[in-house]
Amino acid sequence: METFYFYLLALVAVVSGYLVVTCKSPINNAVALMMTFVCLANFYVMLQAPFMAAIQIMVYAGAILMLIIFVIMLLNMDSLKGQKTSHSVSWAAGLGVLIFIQVYFVLNRSEPTGLTGGITNQVVATVGHTQLIAQSLFTDFLLPFEIASILLLVAIVGAVVLAKKNV
């Protein structure tokens, strides 16, 4: 069942990913991207990371994609119809395949190993995923968390500076 579900979702994810890359209209791209995001959220659930799934939907699908669609609407992209792809499709496809082959080769040749932690499915189930995340985030990863806040501040200031019409 899990296997079937995985392959189904994977198929949807890849197909929608392909549509992101190939659809003519930016809006369609965005919708396809949304599909991919949702599939990934499903995977996160399967990987015992429900909090990440929720965040995935909220941040990616809810915030980023809305922003993108908003801008597409704002800029009224009719003018861009017909400018689907640039001239280098076959080369790009070749390179994309090459990247995939290389990564596949790498993954086939080596096992992920490493310092394993003690967070098994049981732990996640008993403690709760959100709490685990929070514990890590606010102890070990406090500094990156704070830097992320500065990052968002910078982004807001930057966006305001760039997008406003007059000084």
Next chain:
Amino acid sequence: MENLVQAALATVNYAAIMPSLILTGFGMLLLLIGVFSKPGRTSHIAWISIVGLIVAAVASAQAWSALGATGVEFGFTNHVAQDGFALFFNFIFLVSAALTILMSDDYLKREGYAVGEYYALILFTTAGAMWMASGTDMMTIFLGLEVLSISLYVLAGFFRRDARSNEAGLKYFLLGAFSTGFLLYGMALLYGVVGTTNIANLGMYLAAHKALVTSPMTIAGMLLLLTGFLFKIAIVPFHMWTPDVYEGAPTPITAFMSAGPKAAAIAALLRFLLLGFDSMQAEWTALFWVLAVLTMTVGNLLAISQTNIKRMLAYSSVSHAGYAMVGIVAANAIGMSGVLYYMLAYAFMNIGAFAVLALAGKQGEENLTLEGFAGFGYKRPFLGVAMCVFLFSLMGLPPTAGFAGKFYVFAGAVEAGYIWLAVIGVLNSALSLYYYLRVMVSMYFREPTEDFAWVSMPMGAMICIILAIAGVLYLGVLPQQVMEMAKTAMF
């Protein structure tokens, strides 16, 4: 809950991030002040940001003198390490930022974009650079890199009514985000190999498990990760954004980008190489050997046929990154500390050169070509002499900072036995002469085609140029003391 708070507070060590903390504090203060300032009247903001940089420099100096026997102050569960290395780079960033801000005030007013956010963003960029240099965890470094990059995307496209600046910002953004993808993929693979994001742990784990060193996943992870940094340093073949972005961005930002962020990426790269991938040195020295030669050569060759001086300096900055790589290939004490020295020297000489450009440009900067510079040396004698000093330093003539820097990295390469690399480096700096010389020819051996009389001499820019000249000469004539500092800074 109580426990969590206590555990969180236990990791906090403000001393370890003091300089960057000061900068972010000042950055937010500037944003506030900016709100209450009239557009176009931003001199006080520039000066306050200078104060912020000075305070951060004082804090760094204090931390430097307080470096104990261990020579490092960890903080935030090993996420930052304030060691000599990070502090030395802090000075490079602070110097770049200070010189940039000094030349910016008048420039922004001339171009009509004088707002406080500009200075705040520069301070945030500097703070991001500091996190990159002091971070010992992939996440800290990555977030530092992103703070730096995102600020720079904005700053590169800061002149939003100027199509060239827009284009520069957008190009930089798209390619930068693209390279981030590779960087992250590399980090993911490495995380998969060792199960940690801490660089020191990564290094220890690889040293302890020799089999992993040859594992394709480790190598691929390392290479993808390096790619991300090489993009920021503008190493061939990841350099192609450089000329376009440098040309289109506001001149002070170009100056800043070529010095500060480049140094930050080199800092992070060095920390990864020396701490994380120490056991894979044979792999990466071979790679950097090739890339250094390519970068020097391509940068110089392409610079030769440029007529826009800003663009020419962009290509030249590519080649200078190549010279710095020579020190990394050497991978010995002289070479590595030579890289640190080179970046400091480069900050002075390159920002100095750009400061002259910023002053010489008319609004819209259409005149920064070789023709536009005809007779410049006679019309503006001081700026002409200053430009000559910077160009000599960029060429690597003694007794300037550029010479000392090149001398150290090449001497490091010679000591490590890379005599051919040093020879190629020397030949390349011979090649670079040709295009630097053309600027001087233009300045001194051509009839002036236009009137430079309108060039005003704003105080900030003058201070910037004088400081840069002083730095170039000091680092060239008496390099010993700074070099000793750079040596102690290497871990």
Next chain:
Amino acid sequence: MITVHHYLVLSAILFSLGTFGVLTRKNAIVIFMCIELMLNAVNLSFISLSHYLGNMDGQIFVLFIMAVAAAEAAVGLALMIAFFRNRESISVDDFNLLKW
């Protein structure tokens, strides 16, 4: 049984697709979406590896990647709007002032 390898291969496919898109599309917004696709592929890798290794670091990393993606989206779209205002286009074909 679905192993971590399955997820990693899927992630590699999505990453390659994203790269392909970046190299072929002309619309800057679509290019940006393709970059988001690449980042999501990385996220999938991180979370699957985190799950496999039983350690939270990877998931925390994903959290930060999301923050970064949001920040990049804000700034990138602002840049595109500024560009659009000047040039009435966000096709990369029109990024043609700076060259050679």
Next chain:
Amino acid sequence: MYDKLWLIPFFPLVGSIINGLFGKRYIKSEKVIGGIGTLAVVCSFIVSLSCFFQLSAGTEKVYEAVYGSWMTVGQLQINWELLLDPLSALMLLVVTGVGSLIHLYSIGYMHGEVGFYRFFSYLNLFVFAMLMLVLGGNALVMFIGWEGVGLCSYLLIGYYFEKKSAGDAAKKAFVVNRIGDFGFLLGLLTLYWTLGSKGVWTINFVEISHNAHLLGPGSVVVTVITLLFFLGATGKSAQIPLYTWLPDAMEGPTPVSALIHAATMVTAGVYMIGRMNGLFAMAPDTMMVIAIVGAATAIFAASIGFAQNDIKRVLAYSTVSQLGYMFLAMGVGAFTAGIFHLMTHAFFKACLFLGSGSVIHAMHHGLHHAHLNDDPQDMRNMGGLSKKMKVTYWTFLIATIAISGVPLFSGFFSKDEILWWAAGSTRGGWMLWVVAAGAAGMTAFYMFRCVSMTFWGPQKTNAKAKDHIHESPWVITLPLVVLAFLAVVGGYVGVPAALGHFVHIPNYLEGFLEPVFGHAQETYQIAIKANMAHSLLAEFGLMGMSVLIAGIGIALACYFYLKTDVPARFVAAFPKLHRAVFNKWYIDELYDFLFVNPCKRFGLFLWKGFDVNVVDGVVNGVGRVMQLFSAGLRYIQTGFVQNYAMGMVIGVVVIVGFYVLR
């Protein structure tokens, strides 16, 4: 006085800074500016003089002054250090002595020029750089001076920047010099590395000569190192193949030519070889190359000198030729003779250049008054000036006699010493003597041709202009007289042993320079061959032959250019040969064709070709590229983000692929 060594370069530097910064706005007065500039060099001269006397009186012959550490790299310690020994002391006197005369002269010559202050500032800077070069105690301090003279010559040659040719000449001088400089740097790098691998990390000259033997006499590495250094010397001292910049350097004001040609810059290469004589003496192959290149340059440049009509160009080629002699001397191990000729050449060549400047000054003045646009430097417009400009004429004539090698004048002694060594040295040979003697005859010929065209015969100048030609002021003639005097007596410090034996004048110079050169010459057995050493007959025979050749040259020149129409007939008989010689054997064209144009095209190719075509071409496919090429370069679009991204991806794929799949 030794502890005041730093004062010697210090004075000109200060002079340069004062004039450069304050000359235009605050000083203004030409007299004050010129006075400051001249005084600075005179002060250096006085200090040099006292150092010289102290050195010749004292027992300590090598003095190193260290002014703090410059750079430390591992075990290599580089100091800010100056080195005073007989060689550098002698050079100091030549540089500052002739330099001060040229400064004095410039006050008169440059009178009324725009940028007078600039000129003196550059001139002082030039002297400063040369003094650093001479005094430098290690190769890097010397390199500062080495680069510095190149740079200042660039500024000075391009002084009349309104003239395009001046700018081009300056650029050429700089670029050619830099080729030489990189020979120097690469030589230094190799030396540092090889000596270091022997456990001696040093670039200090004294230590280099002490440890040179570690490299192994005649070994490949020492040959390579010395050849690289010699490449540096050919650039600076205008030897084949890097000599082309020197004749073009005539575009600068005449005092600059005098300074570059006589006392400074071009002698740097010879000096450097002398400075590292211990190293060079160890590499017989390099010495052979130096001797051959020197001899070839001597005769080659002399042959070009035949056909020049521009008075300064004649002198320029003569400088190249005379430098060839010096290198010949160095190559056969006659270091003392080389330095001796350097010194006497400084006197008479400075005198010749300043004399020609005086002539040009007068011609310019005359032509200006007559509102003529004739070239004041063209000898065909001159003639008969001896009556108008008596001092200039006599000093010029004396210097010409000296350079031609007429006995009892300084040039005779030094040139004869070189010829004697060329024939008799253990490193020399008869062929070298033949070539050098031939060049000597040619020198005598074209120099007297120059004198006869300029000063003798009927006056060919326009009648109106003629009346305005008159002798130059005292600031111009005084240096001429002093230099002419030196050109006569300068040779008596180094009277050859064979002659000195009879008149009881010892060879002072040889004794003085013994501490510098003696060691290398003894160690590597560089001396006059045993079978000739005691043969007075051989020495006098060679001397007599060289005098005879010089005499023939002089006689022919006088005969051709005063009495008959031989030159015209010669041109008529061999038009092609004349044209070839006149065009400097087409060397410049050849260089343009072989090097300059390909380099330009290469740069252009890589720029348009690589960034635009390769990346884009890979993207578009070869066919598309052909199409684009046919459509013309301007249709090639780039600046595309995606091409850049493509480049990155290709980079990643290649790098990862290489590492993962290997």
